[in-house]
Amino acid sequence: MPQSAAQLTAAEISRIAGVTRATVSNWRRRHPDFPAPVGGTDSSPAYDAEQVRNWLSRRGQLPRRTPREELRATLRTAGDEIGGPAVRLLPLLAALAGLDDSERARIAGSPEPRQWELLDRAMNEHLTESSGVRGPLPDEVPATVLRSLLECVAADGVLTALDVLTEVITEDPETGTTPTPRPLAELMVSLLAPGEERFPKSVFDPACGTGGLLLAAAEAGAAEVFGQDAHDPQVALSSVRLDLATSAERVIRAGDSLRADAFSRLRAGGVVCGPPYGVRDWGHEDVAYDPRWVYGLPPKSESELAWVQHCLAHLEPGGRAVLLLPPGVAERASGRRIRSQLVRSGALRAVIGLPPGVAVPSHLGLHLWLLAAPDPEHREVAPVLFLQPPAEETAPPADSSGEQRASGRAALSWEALRERVLPAWRDFLADPEGFEAVPGVACARPAVDVLDENVDLTPRRQVHTGAGAVDPARRHERVLRSWQQLHRAGTELLDSLDGPEWRSAGSEPVAWQSATVADLLRGGALELHRISTSGAAEETAGAEVAWRVLTSADVWEYAAPSGATGQPSSEAVEIAEGDVILPDTLKGLRRVPVRVATAEDGGALLGRQLYLLRPDPERFDAWFLAGFLGSEENTHSATTGSSILRLDAKRLRVPLVPPERQHGYGDAFRRLHAMRESARAVDRIAAEALRETTAGLTEGALLPSSDDSETESDVQSR
Structure with missing residues (x-):
């Protein structure tokens, strides 16, 4: 299908030219040869992208861009669909990867008809069925897009061009989904075989998206990776990414994995998955009698528990699965019966709470569910590990005063998160019964303690009820530190109040134009x-x-x-x-x-x-x-x-007001701002000191002042 002419708004033109929108408006009024609008509205006209680029180029207003930047910009203005042209380029990119540098240079330097002849030959020779899409026809790829792709590949390589295509495809709501951040993918894959364990030979992702989890698995040592996704663009993208970046055997299929499982007979050593959340139309009626529902038919509102059982059904004996799930799955009443069966059978081995910001939605603290194929010969149910890394461990390093920045949400420290999660999981696997609890952070709870009325698997609640007594010395140290920080913050607030006294303007207020x-x-x-x-x-x-x-x-x-x-x-x-x-x-x-x-x-x-x-x-x-x-x-x-x-x-x-008089007011407003920031820091640190101290008193880790009737020796003697 021929592509519609790409159009640009005034804002997009200003971005391309590196000027303000007011400058673009001036060009429209002052230069009769400026391209006429071809679409949009009277208040927000749109212009033909190629005409605008030619006009800017003639006037020297088109900044030079790197081939990577040029490819990205060209794809974003290549038609009505954002990711469509990028998807159609994937087979071309896969074919170019099979050529050497001289062959790529030959194609880039050939006239357009000859380019397509050479590309068609390359696609026939190098593309496989696993690429997921057929090769494009010449009228499906604008000449400007093809030229940008070839120049990017020639200058920066195939993988750089693939990164650009991935960016553009995933930012399009019609063709893309949010990819799993690479550090999170690496963490999830590491949990399949922590420590010295041998990594699974085969890994499956039934909702593979852009293939990030499978790519991490291949890099970690998987010899075979299998994936399925309901969106054709994602299948094409993940196939090409894996083809270009790894030598592992890979098979990627299109289709809804819950409704139409393309790998029904596959039993893999490891399964990793970040399934879609909150989907009510997941096929509840279509697959109601499916043998995968060993632990119970998932309610219509519990699509995530359908994915949990789907992943378990694809594990070989001794295999493990790691799923990224929203926190509601651990506590909703509608999923209580299935959660209970997962615990009773020994299929659920651990639930790890992650800090907000590891993945979309960024405001939620997502959970990792670690599962294993139950051993029918082993009747004893092992404990379940619950882990909730403290927020301060995943925050950025403190400044020289020992305090973290008062403003802003803490950046995530992936290294600290891995150092807390992986050793705990490794220690638990080595000795589930003898796992040593870390108060308020990690504990291994027997199944009988988890199987209460609610079967609430939320790590934060479990570690506070099942980790045993807190360490008084550690709590005392944290309380002292919080009060020291409060004293420093209070001193800074008082210091901010020192300054020249405010003067009265007299009998009448100052008036300005x-x-x-x-x-x-x-x-x-x-x-x-x-x-x-x-x-x-x-x-x-x-x-x-x-x-x-x-x-x-x-x-x-x-x-x-x-x-x-x-x-x-x-x-x-x-x-x-x-x-x-x-x-x-x-x-x-x-x-x-x-x-x-x-x-x-x-x-x-x-x-x-x-x-x-x-x-x-x-x-x-x-x-x-x-x-x-x-x-x-x-x-x-x-x-x-x-x-x-x-x-x-x-x-x-x-x-x-003249600039020289503005500075006095500016300094005054700046001092007020500094006072406000100091006051906010005092409020924040005071709240933390109150929380720590109250917790210490109520959990028995702290005692009131020594003049109280009860002394520490009295407590110890009871």
């Missing part, structure tokens, strides 16, 4: 940026190489950029130090947070529901601007709506 942000934009004193919902960078947790994203929640919580995206969109705005950022939606009558971007914020991308104002440093002090923009009278007079209050940044007013 003011201008709206809209006026200042027209005068060039400010730039205003805002990301549309469709153009915002998608947040993906645990991306191997990611751009940070400042989210609306970060601004309201005064936190560091916590979002991430594998690749920015064409409309993305990179934050620079000194930018002024504020939300577009008010939360009731709360004071609107206005943020001046720091060096730490610099380089992050602007998220959804945020305004970014970039002042001309010769005309505005950033702190002066932020202070007046954020005044309650100013923000509430610039809102619209009743139930949802939206801020119109262009209606905000700014005093017209």
Whole structure:
């Protein structure tokens, strides 16, 4: 099917040319030869991508890009579908991988008809059925896309081009799903054979997606990998990734693994899977009498427990399975009977709680379920391991004061997570009955203790009820540390209050002439940026190489950029130090947070529901601007709506004060900001000190002060 002409919005043109959208508007008005709109609307016209590129090139406005960047940009503007052209390139890339450098150079240097003749011959010689798709026809791949692919392969290699195709395919909601972050895939695969154990010869993933788990398994030593996925683009992508990156035998099939199992007779040494969550239409009625439901027919609302049993059905005797599941599976009442049977049979060996941020959805602490094929000859049911690594172990290192940064969600330390999880799993397998509990972190609970009324398998609850007594010395040390941190934070707050006294303006307040942000934009004193919902960078947790994203929640919580995206969109705005950022939606009558971007914020991308104002440093002090923009009278007079209050940044007013006078106000607003940050740190650390101390007193690890009637010796003598 021929491709529709690619179109660009003004925002996308500004991104390509490295200019502001206002500059693009000026080009449209001032240059009669600027391409005419070919689509869109009157307020948001769209332009033919090829015409725009030619116009920019003639004027020297088209920045030079690396072949990798050129391929990525070309794919994103190659038609109405984002990932479609990338999927069609996969067979070409697989064929190019089978050629040597001279043959690739020959194809790249040939005219287009000859290129297709050589590519067709290469596909016939090098493609196999496992590639998942047929080779494309010439009219299915635009000439610009083909040229970009060949140049990228010639300059950077096949694997680099594959990385670009993977990025584009997975960011398309029609063709892609969120891939498993590589560190998580490596952790899951490591759990199949921890320590010195021999790695399984065969590994199966029934919902393989882009093939990340199978690739990690092949790299860990699997000789055979098998995968199935319901989405054809994912099958094609995972097939080519495995073909190019590993020598393991691989078979990837298309289809819904629950409804139409393509490997019904396969029994693998290991199964790894991150199944889709919360799917109600998973085939409950179609496969109600399937022999896989050894532990009970999964309710319609428990698709995850269907995947658990599906994975168990594909294990050979002695094999293990590792599944990534949402936390609700461990506690929902509808799955209680199946959870009970999994524990009674010995199929469930461990449940590991992961910190938020390891994978999408990033706000949830997902679980790893570790299962094994039950041994029918072994009637005794082994205990179940529960592990919940403490949040502080997976946080970034503390600063010189012993405190972690007060703002922002902690970055994840994969190394610390592996060091906690793998040794505990290895020790448990060596001696399940004799596993030594770590209070509040890990315990091995007998099946009879787990099989209560709820059969709640949530690690956090189990380790707090089954790990035995806490260590008083360790609790005491943590309490002392928290109170020391609180004392330092309180001292910093008091220090922030020292400074010049505020002076009265006299009998009358100072009055200024003011201008709206809209006026200042027209005068060039400010730039205003805002990301549309469709153009915002998608947040993906645990991306191997990611751009940070400042989210609306970060601004309201005064936190560091916590979002991430594998690749920015064409409309993305990179934050620079000194930018002024504020939300577009008010939360009731709360004071609107206005943020001046720091060096730490610099380089992050602007998220959804945020305004970014970039002042001309010769005309505005950033702190002066932020202070007046954020005044309650100013923000509430610039809102619209009743139930949802939206801020119109262009209606905000700014005093017209000479730059030399702005600096005094800017310094004052900066001091107020520092005081506010110190107060927040005190509040956060005080809450932690209260939690630690209360826990120590109530669990018996701490005693009240020595003047109390009960002494430590009295307690010990009882």
